[in-house]
Amino acid sequence: MDKPRFYFLNGGKTAELDFANLGFDYLRCPYRFEAVFEHGIWRTRGVVEDNVMHLPEGSQALHYGQELFEGMKVQTGSDGKVYAFRPLENARRMNDGARYIQGPPVPEDLFIRGIEEVTLANLPYVPPYGSGAALYVRPFYLGVGDNVGVKPAKSYVFRIFVTPVGPYFKGGFGPDQGKRFRVSEHDRAAPQGTGHIKAGGNYAASFIAGHEAKGHGYAEALYLDPAEHTYIEEIGAANFLGLKGKTLVTPESHSILPSIVRRSIMEIAEKLFKWPTETRKIPLAELDALDAAACCGTAAVLVWVQEIVGKDKSWVFPFDERWQKLYDELVGIQTAARPDPFGWRYEIQG
Ligand SMILES: Cc1ncc(COP(=O)(O)O)c(C=O)c1O
Incomplete structure (x- = not known):
């Protein structure tokens, strides 16, 4: 699999992608996945390019924190295949959250499809096996709309972006890494x-x-x-x-x-x-x-x-x-x- 020589930094600058020396930082990958809940149904927008979101200023996510997110890793296996780890558990946890913040659940098959599509679209950004890095996958969920009262939104955006990451705590795991x-x-x-x-x-x-x-x-x-x-x-x-x-x-x-x-x-x-x-x-x-x-x-x-x-x-x-x-x-x-x-x-x- 060809690996990209460059990633995009915010502001349009580019820098070389060095999988072995990544921190836990946002590196803008080319594609994200999006679905929108309106009038009682989820509509899939699929893979989109724009990393900037345009939201109504009254959105509940912005004022009342009606927001959820998830985090999972996709990794290249020793067999060269690309794997997620228990993604259905992330879907279920997000939907436990949706119940609590009074929004509609994200259908589990939509959640999983999103993980698959966004990973495949950004496949060159999945770090190789043995690099110690992974593709961090960030699904998130926002209550949106023209609103000012303290109440749950009627519309929602479910989006997933990805970014290649190294260890969260510098140095990662090991007997010399207390x-x-x-x-x-x-x-x-x-x-x-x-x-x-x-x-x-x-x-x-x-x-x-x-x-x-x-x-x-x-x-x-x-x-x-x-x-x-x-x-x-x-x-x-x-x-x-x-x-x-x-x-x-x-x-x-x-x-x-x-x-x-x-x-x-x-x-x-x-x-x-x-x-x-x-x-x-x-x-x-x-x-x-x-x-x-x-x-x-x-x-x-x-x-x-x-x-x-x-x-x-x-x-x-x-x-x-x-x-x-x-x-x-x-x-x-x-x-x-x-x-x-x-x-x-x-x-x-x-
Ligand atoms: C507060 C908090 N605790 C624990 C965890 C670890 O959870 P998980 O193993 O599902 O990533 C996370 C990360 O998701 C977290 O944000």
């Missing part, structure tokens, strides 16, 4: 609010915590539960994992995003490796008793948490070989370097 995190005093979501859906407003609410953490030299903020500030929630845009003796533990909470990667890792641990697993509340104070910590998500993949710094206390964790085992299995399944016993790979191009 990351440090800072316990935040801020909450990203309310106890019975929108933390469990991928609504844009949750992320605006997290910027202050991220800014403070990074300003103090940490990779990201660690959130505590918004009701009591006692239990671990998640880390930036990644869910938390801990090893306690033989058991892999991860937090249970209504206000964290149910990570598809976390669910996959828990299933790999439980069903393939036969490790004991627990999904339950984890008090911050229980960090004293954990042997290792990590965080995971589509963008982050799996990251070794080397240190967590709280208000009056900090915790240091060694690299644990079990993180390597989980990472290798997850990425192996995603990239067809290993068998796919769960049927998680979704072939886009054979």
